[in-house]
Amino acid sequence: MNRFHSMIGQTAAAAVVAFGLVGGAAAQSTIKIGMVQPLTGAFAAAGTDVVNGAKIAVDEINAKGGVIGEKLELVIEDTKSNPTEAASVTEKLVVRDKVTVLMGASSSTATLAVMPKLMEYKVPMLVETSSSSKITTAGNPYIFRIAPPSEVEAAVFAKIVNKIGIKKADFLVVNNDWGRGTADEFTKVLKEKGISVGLVERMDQGAQDMNAQLTKLKGSGADTLFVTTAVEQLSLVLKQAAALGFNVRIITTGGSQNPDQLITNVGKAADGSWHLAFFAPWAPDATPSPAATKAFVAEWNKRGLPYGSLTSSFRGYDGIRAIAEAIKIAGKAEPEAIREAFWKVNILGLNGPIKFEKDGPKGQESGQSMPNVYLVKIENGKVVVPKI
Amino acid sequence: MAEFLQHLVNALVLGGTYALLGIGLTLIFGIMRIVNFTHGELFAFGAYFVYLFAMLLGFNFFIAFAIAVVGGCLLGAxxxxxxxxxxxxxxIETTMLVTIGAWIIMQNTELLVWGGVAKAITTPFPETPLVIGAISVSPLRVFVLVIALVLIGGTYALIHRTKLGMGMRATFQDSETAELMGLNIRGIYTATFSxxxxxxxxxxxxxxxxFLAAPTMGDLASLKAFAIVILGGLGNITGATIGGFLLAIIEELGAGYISSGYRDAMGFLIIIAVLLVKPTGLFARAERIG
Known part of the structure; x- marks a missing residue:
């Protein structure tokens, strides 16, 4: 019995020593980047894609020797698509994992919930997906966003709106900061163009049955319906609209809607729908850096990841590259130095230049980069880039 | 008017499945006195079983459906x-805690096996909707309603026409007396839960x-099942059936005419109202024992 106990003791001691060494070695040679992403729940697809894109960037950078002589390491936490959870995992990443920079938090509402934590712990966060205008205008100097805010999307759309020929438009948006913000910004643009705006219907982020909203919208007589939500719910909206015999021109916004994934999920019901996308893997030569796009798509396919996810995964890739560049400029992996360095980042991402402009109240500005926006259409089960 | 009828048709289709959820939960509570938190996970399990057999293993959709139902019974048992x-x-608190634990384990297992991203299931039904006047409904939804009604009818027949059903009703009224009369209570409990x-x-x-199959789909289903059971009265099968359809109608009309953002909240507002006014449920009979 005694011998048995001492054996356990020895094994445990050896294990402690071994883990201690591994832990120590890891802490010495890596720069930790905290990922706050929804890997489960209503926005799971978008979060998972971003993480996969980020992993490609990290592997690429590490293969070239890392940044300032150290390897990058992702510490990934799941927000469960819940803003409360997003704030608490951010705290965990900063306090326990001691990450020096963060990327997140996909949904605008989650990002807004995380923002006070950034101020509290003085850690910068790169925002890769959230598009609510409130994020960069709140006066949080730790925010650097590469995703286009809703008003930029709306402004890009304004240039082509007359060519599509919209007379009256309705909205169906997810009931959070992203959805409501998009409805507000697009309504402004449409009204400026003399297009009347009818109903603005909302859906809960976890809702699966949108028949009530669609039935109401069907009776409104609008020729166009703007839909803003994540790919899961969007699939259901397209499916249910088709089942109701609701033939309206559907335009989706937000860039996380993965047209190819929609085709896989709903088949014919996706035909004729238009989508504002922030990356065009279907037409690499139309992207700002064709070679980089082709390399990213090739690596993505090599890893056996779903093609349809590229339109959201590129955000993770661009985000990590921007973070790595900031660390390089800072010369050290310290939160305040990285925050300062973000202002000097100037690289060409997969979706255009990443260079932060000041946004928000003076002295407390957040950084906002202005990427490209594309309008694509699904025709006969294929994504096409219409010439407008 | 056309819009109102369409709302009612939508509600009818959803109500059938809500009723199934409610009946299952109310049976278990009424007979076993167990507040069953695994109910929603069985719901998710059913969806994933269809996904596994129909989409991954290439079985016929209808066979996959049958396997899912039988699989659910076996898992319940x-x-x-x-x-x-x-x-x-x-x-009751002890068993409740155990079912809460089982719920968490089951949901995390689903997450581990299937991942967090929702899965789409395709069916052999055509996508073109059936159009009757101003009302459209997809053939799949008609199938869903018909099967739900058949299962509801089957459950009624089981409880009122079979020996097992008689045993279940006896246990519901007074389990001790039923046991003294020589009923195999253990068997009845297993059958009820199953x-x-x-x-x-x-x-x-x-x-x-x-819809889509997602690991967290059971949470809302569980909540709704509890809402239906409270609406209809604990242990009351007819109440659960009516409660299921009623909840669907409330949700649908609430979303259509009051506020679409609060669709899922509508039902719960009604529950609070019912608990305040008639805490035993809308359809509770005065003479009910147990």
């Missing part, structure tokens, strides 16, 4: 046999293809 049988006679779970799995297997 296993849960009863392993977790709840040893706890017979324990107070049938209740099978109905939840059937609801999930029906709604999975209509």
């Amino acid at each position: 296993a849960i009863e046999f392993i977790l709840l049988r040893p706890l017979r006679g324990a107070d 049938i209740g779970s099978g109905l939840a799995a059937a609801a999930g297997a029906l709604l999975g293809p209509v």
